[in-house]
Amino acid sequence: MKIGLRTIKTAAGAAIAILIAEQFHLSYAVSAGIITILSVQNTKKKSITLAGQRILSTALALGIATILFNILGFNPIAFGLYLLIFIPLAVEFSITDGIVVSSVLVTHLLIEKSxxxxxxxxSFGLMLIGLTIAILANLYMPSSEKKVHELQTNIESTMKLVLLDLSGTLRNGGLSQLQNSYLEKLTQELDEAVLLARNQYNNQLFGQSYYYIKYFDMRQMQAHVLRQIKEDLGQCQLPTLENEKLAGMLIQxxxxxxxxxxxxxxxxxxxxxxxxxxNSELPKTRAEFENRAMLFKMLNDFMHFIEIKQVFYQEFSPKKEKVI
Structure with missing residues (x-):
């Protein structure tokens, strides 16, 4: 059984939150631990954003509950009416993450009839303690930079294999059985890399850069172009000089x-x-014409493949903004 870092931080944070709440002699101290459990997130940014939403939702919930309980009394009907008003407002103000926790705090007022x-x-003390401990727990996030670089290297290596396999098909004819596996591997690596780069970005509060997010987005767009070229290869089987030239360009x-x-x-x-x-001689047969037309389309697609990289290089590489 493997216990992850987030589990350890959640367990320790919940226990600490309860102890602190007890030290301040707050009632329902265990609620501070529950708030911590619900507030430890995967990234620092998400924890801070969530904390802000829950503070606002708590203020809104307690305000609505105070008015209704004082008018209708401390009973289930008043609590139900509170939910009818509070939930739509929470949705309207985009603070839905605080609905459950804030409502639990409102039940304390209902139980105490005060x-x-x-x-x-x-109630505010429990919320602030739980959120503070969650944010402090999330201040430590192990860097993913080494893994990001590893995925970057793997992606470039897999993309090279795809290009070489496509060039072999252009030269020798017949679709390679390896192309699908290479492209599938490339897709999996890119999906993992994009998720990791975005999490790493959201764990940096200062000195942030979109470099690796944009880099992997760029490679995803190029991978889409390669998939399109692969689909077109089935209609480009004649061994012509143009095939050879395009194959050589893929190798290069x-x-x-x-x-x-x-x-x-x-x-x-x-x-x-x-x-x-x-400038070359026009095709003489229908098959040659169709082959030339498909080659021309593939060349346009490949030009787009290169343009994607050029746009990325012009925007990011001269700046070398690789801090993540």
């Missing part, structure tokens, strides 16, 4: 695939190949 300042302060791209490559040379090679298409 809305005195003592019980209002008691695989060899130079790296985050710091501005891809200007590759774009020039694509323009040269377009010129070759325009």
């Amino acid at each position: 809305t005195s300042l003592q019980w209002i302060f008691n 791209t695989a060899e130079k695939l790296h985050e710091d490559n501005p891809a200007n040379e590759l774009m020039q090679e694509i323009q040269n190949l377009f010129d070759h298409f325009r």
Whole structure:
């Protein structure tokens, strides 16, 4: 049985919150521990955002409950009416994460049959202690930078394999059985990397950068283009000079695939190949025409593949904003 870091922080935080609430002689001290349990999140930003929402929801809930209990009395009907008013307002103000916790605090007023300042302060005290301990517990988040770099390396390696396999299909004909497995692996690695990069970004309160989020987004867009090229390969089976040239360009791209490559040379090679298409002899048969048309489409797709990288490089690489 494996016990994760979040579980350890939650358990320790709940116990500490209860002890602190007891030291301040707050009633229902165990509620502070429950609030901590519900407030420990996966990222620092989410914990802080959640804390703000729950403080606002508590103020709103206690205000509504105080008015209704004083008018209708401390009974189930008043509590039900409180929920009818509070829940829609919480949705309207985007503080729904605080509905359950705030309502639990309202039940303390119902049980004690009092809305005195003592019980209002008691409720706010429980909420503040629980939230504070949760935020303090989340201040320690192990860095994922090493894993991010590892995934980056793996993604570039897998993308090279895809490019090389596509070039082999262009040269030799016949769809490779490895293409699907390579593309599936690439998709899985990219999904994991995007999630990890976003969590890492949300765990940094200062010195933040979107670099790795944008980097993996860029690779996801390129992966989509590669999937499209792979689909078109089935209609491009004639062994022509143009096939060979495009295959050679895919190999060249695989060899130079790296985050710091501005891809200007590759774009020039694509323009040269377009010129070759325009100046070469027209196809003589229907099969040659269809092959040439599909090659032209694939070349346009591949140009888009390179343009995606160029846009990313122009926006981020010169700045080298890689702090995460």
